[in-house]
């Protein structure tokens with residue numbers, strides 16, 4: 605692998621068409637300014653894959669029967685890889701029973717393999733590897749795509765690659781027909797290398813989930829493993845407050861406009877969000893230094909960043925450039941944080957937090 609330092613992303617995002625794709629890359633702008641052409645409203649053509657010469661496999665967990673956006677992205681990446689070269693089938697193995705309303709044809713899945721054995725609802729990584737090895741032996745897929753996520757997906761990807769002696773690439777944010785890229789050093793470095801046999805993709809690998817065709821998927825029930833399956837290791841969830849900021853998915857952040865930190869912490873607890881703050885708040889001793897967001901603090905990559913009473917100074921905004929959705933609560937509608945936000949609330953911080961707490965506690 606070659607490693608080089610990066611200052612900023614310049615990659616363009618690709619998209620799958622009926623003719624094929626050459627590239628899947630992290631979206632430059634998650635707000636959708638850089639959208640691929642909108643799919644026509646008319647019915648999409650159906651892509652049949654009976655004559656496929658190659659297989660691609662995606663491995664997912666259905667949580668409460670549903671798929672996350674990241675799960676959909678993993679299917680999209682496999683679909684994109686299937687378009688590169690001779691015709692290929694995209695197989696998807698899901699652990700857990702999927703909601704029957706999920707539209708696998710729209711997602712681009714050709715064959716759905718469902719392993720709904722309730723024994724697999726526990727943390728049983730080696731049993732899952734065993735089931736996966738069995739399916740892998742049947743399909744002999746060219747590549748296997750996982751998501752980098754909690755709940756064992758990342759862990760399973762690595763265990764499986766080791767068990768099968770396959771090449772592996774994790775934390776991937778860009779996949780092309782011959783190479784991958786990933787970030788390291790808290791986003792300061794990117795590593796690139798050849799396309800591995802087993803891929804674990806990050807959120808944002810592709811910003812577009814819309815295909816120009818649908819598939820005609822078959823569903824196959826997969827047998828688990830014959831041997832007894834017992835939980836092998838305990839899986840504990842950490843309180844959100846203990847999650848390092850760089851790992852946190854939902855961050856609630858206090859600025860100088862937060863007068864009462866007790867109210868702030870109570871709201872954070874009710875929302876189960878990870879606490880952070882601006883440099884002013886940290887300098888005032890209201891939060892520890894490792895909770896500071898910004899150029900001289902932590903760079904966060906949360907799905908949701910809730911900024912309360914933060915002005916949006918350029919040094920602070922540098923710390924949230926990779927957040928998906930920013931919600932700002934501020935009394936000054938002209939401040940830079942409101943301009944940056946996807947959702948804005950113009951309100952007094954204390955009043956708004958109290959109203960949220962009442963709503964969450966169910967008190968009038």
Ligand SMILES: Cc1cc2nc3c(=O)[nH]c(=O)nc-3n(C[C@H](O)[C@H](O)[C@H](O)COP(=O)(O)OP(=O)(O)OC[C@H]3O[C@@H](n4cnc5c(N)ncnc54)[C@H](O)[C@@H]3O)c2cc1C
Pocket residue numbers: 858859860861862881882883884885896897898899900901902912913914915916917918919920923933934935936939951952953954
């Ligand atoms: C070299 C350098 C590095 C820096 N690095 C960082 C860094 O890493 N991180 C960082 O955060 N800063 C950093 N700073 C500081 C940065 O420039 C700002 O001073 C700081 O981010 C401001 O913090 P703030 O928005 O919380 O406070 P303020 O600028 O005081 O803004 C408070 C905000 O709260 C709003 N407000 C006030 N009262 C209320 C209310 N009752 N209800 C709702 N809203 C209210 C105001 O409208 C305002 O927008 C750095 C500065 C320098 C020079």
